[in-house]
Amino acid sequence: MDKSKANQAIKCTVSSCQNHSIGKEYCALDSIQVGTHETNPTVDQCTDCQSFKLQA
Ligand code: SF4
Known part of the structure; x- marks a missing residue:
């Protein structure tokens, strides 16, 4: 998964x-x-x- 991508259809503030x-x-x-x-x-x-995963 490329964390430099930003899906502008999914706003999210959960940076953890x-x-x-x-x-x-x-x-x-x-x-x-x-x-x-x-x-x-x-x-x-x-x-x-439900796609949340805690940052390793
Ligand atoms: S919680 Fe995680 S998986 Fe869910 S929208 Fe935010 S960044 Fe994406």
Whole structure:
């Protein structure tokens, strides 16, 4: 995965993620998976980027 890429369709500020674009507020992946850890999600905090990987 090329961290110098910045997918301008996926804005992201989670710089501790391994997939985060270097120096930019974007994801470097071509696509991500969004999901939820709740049975009935009602607010944005109920949703998760399931493509998140902790920076090694
Ligand atoms: S995988 Fe998710 S959390 Fe990680 S940089 Fe991309 S959008 Fe952000």
